[in-house]
Each structure stands twice: as C-alpha cells, then as structure tokens.
Amino acid sequence: MDSSIHRTAGPTLAVDTPQWTARRSRRFAALGLLLWDQALIFAGFAIAYWLRYEADWPEPFDRIVFEVTTQNQVAFGAFLPILLPLMLLLALRFAARGLYRLPPRVGLYDQLSNIVGSTLTGISLLIVFVFLYKPFYYSRLIFIFAGAAIIILLSAWRLLLAGVRHWQWSRGIGRERVLVVGGTGLGQEVMSAIAASPGLGYSLVGYLDDRPIVENGRATHVFRHLGHVDELARAIAHSGAQQVILALPFWEQGRLPELVATCQRLGVGYQLAPDFYQLSFDRVDMLQICGVPLLRPKEIRLRGANLLIKRATDVGVVLLTAPFTLPLALLIALIVRLDSPGPVLFRQTRVGKDGQLFTCLKFRTMVPDAEARKADLVAHNEADGPLFKMRDDPRITRVGRFLRRSSLDELPQLWNVLRGEMSLIGPRPALPEEVASYEPWHRRRLEVMPGCAGLAQALGRSDMSFDEQVRLDIYYAENWSTGMDLRILLMIIPAVIGGRGAY
Secondary structure, three states, X not given: OOHHHHHHHOOOHHHHOHHHHHHHHHHHHHHHHHHHHHHHHHHHHHHHHHHHHHOOOOOOHHHHOOOXXXXXXXXXXXXXHHHHHHHHHHHHHHHHOOOOOOOOOOOHHHHHXXXXXXXXXXXXXXXXXXXXXXXXXXOOHHHHHHHHHHHXXXXXXXXXXXXXXXXXHHOOOOOEEEEEEOOOHHHHHHHHHHHHOHHHOEEEEEEEOOOOOEEOOEEOOOOOEOOOHHHHHHHHHHHOOOEEEEOOOHHHHHHHHHHHHHHHHHOOEEEEOOOOHHHOOOOEEEEEEOOEEEEEEOOOOOOHHXXXXXXXXXXXXXXXXXXXXXXXXXXXXXXXXXXXXXXXXXXXXXXXXXXXXXXXXXXXXXXXXXXXXXXXXXXHOOOOOOOOOOOOOOOEOHHHHHHHHHOHHHOOHHHHHHOOOOEEEOOOOEOHHHHHOOOHHXXXXXXXXXXXXXXXXXXXXXXXXXXXXXXXXXXXXHOOOHHHHHHHHHHHHHHHHHOOOOO
C-alpha cells in the first residue's frame, strides 16, 4: 500500500490534511453560532423587558388587565438570576437536539422547528419555576414577549445566515469538495445534480468507478474519472475531498463497509445514496421488528376516499371554470382552422390508469401528416428514454408553436377529465410505444390516473430527464394531498407564462 496513505491516516500528521482543517473550521463555526445565539437570547429578553416595563405595551388593553403598577416595577438586573439559567438551558437544549451539529445544507424547516420547540420548552420551564417560587413581583406577559422575541431573533439570524451562505456558494465561495464513488446511472444522477445546483455548496472533484463513463463507445470527460473504487484513499489524498458520496448500484452494496471504513479512518465525511429506484420503488417506509429496521415500498395514496376527493375536485373545477374555458376553446378552434388545413382537434391513443387505453384530445399544433414524418426526425430527438422531443420541430405550425408554449393546446383535455379518463393534476399520459419500452420501475407511474399537468411539468417541464420525471410522478402518487395539487397549480402558472421547458 502507498506509504502516503499511511501518513494521511496517521494521528500525528493528519492535522495538516484538508479534512482536519474542515473539521476544525466547523468547530469554530459552531462555537461562533453558539455565542451569537446567546447574545440574541439576551437581546430578546431585553426587548421583552423594554416592551413590558418601558413602553408599557400593549395599550389600552394593558391598562385594564395587565397594567404594571409603580410598586411592581422591577429593574432589568433583577431578571438576571432567571435570564442566565434560561440562556444556559437553551444552549444545552439546542446542542442536545443537534442544532450546532446540523450540516450547513440542512433545511431551514429543521433549524426553525428546533429553535421554536426548544425555546417554548425553556420558557415554559421558566414560567413554572417563577410561579412556584415567586422570587419577586413580575409582569406575566414578559415571558410571552421574551419567547416571541427570542424565536423571531434566532429565526431571522438563521434566515440571514442561509441567505449569505447560498449567495457565497452560488459564486463558488466556501464550497465543500465532494468525491462521488460510482459512475453508473445513480452516480451520474448525483454528479449531474451537483453540477446543476451550485447553491448546494458542493464542488465536484470527480468520481471513482472501475470503468469510466462511456458515451457512444468512447469515454466521456464531462466528469473527471479519478480511478477505481478501491483507490478511494489515494483519491481523497490527491483531490483534497472533504466529503464522499457513495452512489454504488445495489449489486455492489457489499463494498460499502470497506469504503465507509476508509472514510472514517481518514476523517472524511460520507453520505450514502441508496439505489432504491433500481429496486422498482422510489420511496420507502421504514418499519422495525425487534429493533431490526425494514424497508418496504411506500403505498400509493390516491386510493379509496382520497381518490373520491380528487375526482370531486376535478369535476367541480372543470364545471366552475367552464364559462371561461368554453369561449376560449371556441376562439382557439377558429384560429387553428384558419391557420392551416386539417382538423381542429388532434386525437391520439394514450395509456391511462392501470394501462387502460383512451383517446386523448388536444388542439392540433402540427401539420396533418406529422405522424408520418416522425420517422424522418428520430435522429434529432432531444429527449432521453422512450420520449420524443424536438425543440425546433419543423412539423409544428405557426399557431401551434404559441399554443404549445402557453399549454393552451391541452385545453380539450378538460373533456377527458369530465369523462374520468384524466385528472387535472397527475403524470402526463404516455403513448403505448413509450410504455412498451418502460423499465419495470417506470410502470409504477401507471398506478394513478394521468393528468393535464404534473409535478414534473411544474418543476422543469421538458428540461429534465425521463427518469427524473418518473421519479417525480411516483413521489406525487405516494405523497398526494389536496394541498400538493394546489401548490402544483400555483407552480405551473409561472412555468406556463414563461414557456419554460415547453416545446
């Protein structure tokens, strides 16, 4: 084994490695964050004291119920025996819940929920102590004000830090050097996501795989190939990687213990990218049997009562909007007829729920012989998987191009919704020939009714890969709610107005 690896892993010289420097920086950052939190907790209590005793807020309700009389005026210093233990209690509570160990990319929701829950617990304990021991006369509202002020200050501080951090990452400042282990489909998706999302704060140094990624029979240099999987220690030492993402396919999971041991020995952080979708399911529920964790495919939520609610919502929305959509549809039909010869509507067989075939309706946006000319354009296909997409398709008419960019060509599908063949929101209906080339895990999207628009269209429309679209469709089916449908509708509006990804 290379002696340089032993030196990197050794306890004496390891202090000079980038990994040790990164850990030391994280410790200083956590300490700085702790001190700032303590200062803001103190400031929050001071604001509460000022509101209650100096500003005498709120008025006029305060004068009736909560007025602070002269004999009950308390100096701020009298609260220090309570404030200082509160600061210590919140510091311990935050630390116990991992607030200072959270990675910088953790969601704001996790941080803010930690702050709110810990602060409410601390204030509640403080109120119980004061009510039991009554160390002095006090205004009861000051504790409510203190809790609210502390939560607001700490939350605003976290929001400011997140904004500054993402601003720096988007400009290449302070990014964490990441090495990906695995060059198969999963590894490529991880690397593509890192490259496409500078706001995550990762800088990809390359990947390890026993064979480099090959496109059209030749090795591609889109991502830097650093060697074989068993050369992880050498790659970490040479690249200065601070984080390792293990994205091996499921048939190579047996190599994980050795790779994890290498990361631990070198003091490098690591994350696992589970290859669940290769095992025919995208998301899982975790169960336990006598402490043994078990994973099972997540159930589709669009069943039973949920399905009835969604169906009633679809029909209700279509009928309520009919006074607006019908005149618009008649106008578009007239324009299509005047623009080019051929029928107004384009009818096409699509695959619906559980593989049932139905006739999908759209306004015609192409020349009448478009299907016959498709074979001549296959070489220009810009989509992956079984889809066919072409940005500058010569078969599209002048009016058709506008209708596609505005998604108005899909207005007749409201009739499919009324007939119970489609829903307003759901996976886009596929062609039979597309379904014939599905991989087994792709077919899970057929377990729900197709929709006029879906989560994939709201996020990226035609700009994302087919596998990414399918995974979003499965996520939607497994996590459906009326609130999710509403959010998707709100997300689709700017995507349609901007014509993003539509062609």
